Amino acid sequence: MISNGEKGESMANTSGKLDKFIMKRLNQRLVFSIILRGGSVSRQQIAAQSRMSQMSVGRIIEELEKLGIVAEENGDEPDAGPGRRAKRLRVSSTVFLCVGVEMHRDGINVGIINLHGRVLRQIQHRKDLSACPPGEVITLIGTLIGRILSENADLSVEPFVGIACPGLIADGVIRFSSQLKWKNVEILPALQKQTGIRNIFIENEVKARAVAEDLFGAGRDYERSIVLSIGSGVGSAAVFCHELYRGKLNMAGEIGHICVSPGGNMCECGRRGCLQTYIADWAILREARTVREDITMQGLLEANANGEPWAINLMNRVLEYVSIAISILANTYAPDVIILCGRLIEEYSTLRDLILKNYKREISDYVLSSFDLKASDFDSDGTLVGAGTLAAYRLLDEIL
Numbered sequence: 357m358i359s360n361g362e363k364g365e366s367m368a369n370t371s372g373k374l375d376k377f378i379m380k381r382l383n384q385r386l387v388f389s390i391i392l393r394g395g396s397v398s399r400q401q402i403a404a405q406s407r408m409s410q411m412s413v414g415r416i417i418e419e420l421e422k423l424g425i426v427a428e429e430n431g432d433e434p435d436a437g438p439g440r441r442a443k444r445l446r447v448s449s450t451v452f453l454c455v456g457v458e459m460h461r462d463g464i465n466v467g468i469i470n471l472h473g474r475v476l477r478q479i480q481h482r483k484d485l486s487a488c489p490p491g492e493v494i495t496l497i498g499t500l501i502g503r504i505l506s507e508n509a510d511l512s513v514e515p516f517v518g519i520a521c522p523g524l525i526a527d528g529v530i531r532f533s534s535q536l537k538w539k540n541v542e543i544l545p546a547l548q549k550q551t552g553i554r555n556i557f558i559e560n561e562v563k564a565r566a567v568a569e570d571l572f573g574a575g576r577d578y579e580r581s582i583v584l585s586i587g588s589g590v591g592s593a594a595v596f597c598h599e600l601y602r603g604k605l606n607m608a609g610e611i612g613h614i615c616v617s618p619g620g621n622m623c624e625c626g627r628r629g630c631l632q633t634y635i636a637d638w639a640i641l642r643e644a645r646t647v648r649e650d651i652t653m654q655g656l657l658e659a660n661a662n663g664e665p666w667a668i669n670l671m672n673r674v675l676e677y678v679s680i681a682i683s684i685l686a687n688t689y690a691p692d693v694i695i696l697c698g699r700l701i702e703e704y705s706t707l708r709d710l711i712l713k714n715y716k717r718e719i720s721d722y723v724l725s726s727f728d729l730k731a732s733d734f735d736s737d738g739t740l741v742g743a744g745t746l747a748a749y750r751l752l753d754e755i756l
């Protein structure tokens with residue numbers, strides 16, 4: 357029988373070991389995250405940023421190298437002192453290969469993503485998802501995941517899959533998606549069953565995009581960044597000190613359904629005057645087609661550039677409401693940067709440039725001087741990168 361004294365001592369030992377174990381993991385993660393954010397960094401830079409000694413940094417790097425998640429680059433570090441290992445370090449390009457899935461109203465994109473923010477291969481499947489029952493969409497996603505995996509033998513370990521979906525996503529369930537017209541749909545169990553993959557995760561598309569922007573995109577040099585996505589829906593996501601701000605039930609940032617005009621345009625959510633009814637692609641075209649049936653977004657932008665009064669009138673209203681959206685975000689969050697993305701920004705450079713030129717209209721001078729406005733420098737694959745990166749983070753949780 358263990359006496360009280362012995363038991364107390366043994367618990368102290370256990371807790372000491374646990375503290376050491378936790379400290380070791382935290383330090384490993386800190387060093388890993390400095391390498392991940394830096395892309396390519398020297399041991400000296402890591403020591404300076406982590407405030408650890410070069411000896412501790414060297415030991416942790418050895419551990420990370422043994423795990424195969426960090427590797428030395430070819431090329432010397434010019435300011436390394438005599439006898440010092442002079443190679444720069446980067447995250448291994450092969451360990452964190454994950455699958456990203458992007459669901460949007462017009463289809464599904466599936467890609468293989470690495471932790472350098474690159475899409476290595478991609479399959480794009482066009483289909484109007486809002487016209488399909490959820491079961492059919494789930495089967496299609498499973499088939500596309502199976503196809504991209506079978507075509508990529510370099511993914512030898514059990515894959516991790518991240519899905520980005522428009523709408524309110526909480527606890528792995530799509531609570532409400534006005535774009536897909538879905539309510540309380542649980543897609544993960546069926547997908548896990550179909551594909552045989554355990555590690556599948558789902559996240560709101562704009563939040564996934566914000567992770568990609570923070571790590572690899574226009575937000576990488578800022579502490580507080582907000583992503584504003586304008587496409588077939590309107591949404592935002594906030595990243596503070598490189599952490600997503602989720603809010604209760606992952607609902608933070610859902611600005612598309614803020615009422616900006618009581619009694620205004622009818623929204624697909626069934627309410628009137630929602631922000632997205634003034635700036636989402638379908639809403640702009642709905643308005644434009646009351647004047648010219650079958651006009652496209654490109655046609656509208658050309659009519660605006662040619663000085664047609666009705667098009668100028670409509671585009672002015674669009675720019676006004678985009679400025680209001682930016683003002684809401686700047687005033688609410690006081691960020692360092694607001695990053696524009698989404699299909700309307702990525703596919704129509706004329707519209708993107710009009711927004712960059714006119715966004716100040718509804719914002720007070722005091723707030724205007726406090727943040728930068730940038731367009732995303734990803735192509736249309738930024739959300740896919742975010743989805744894959746979230747899956748890679750889960751994989752990292754298993755390793756470190």
Ligand SMILES: [Zn+2]
Pocket residue numbers: 612613623624625626627630
């Ligand atoms: Zn609405």
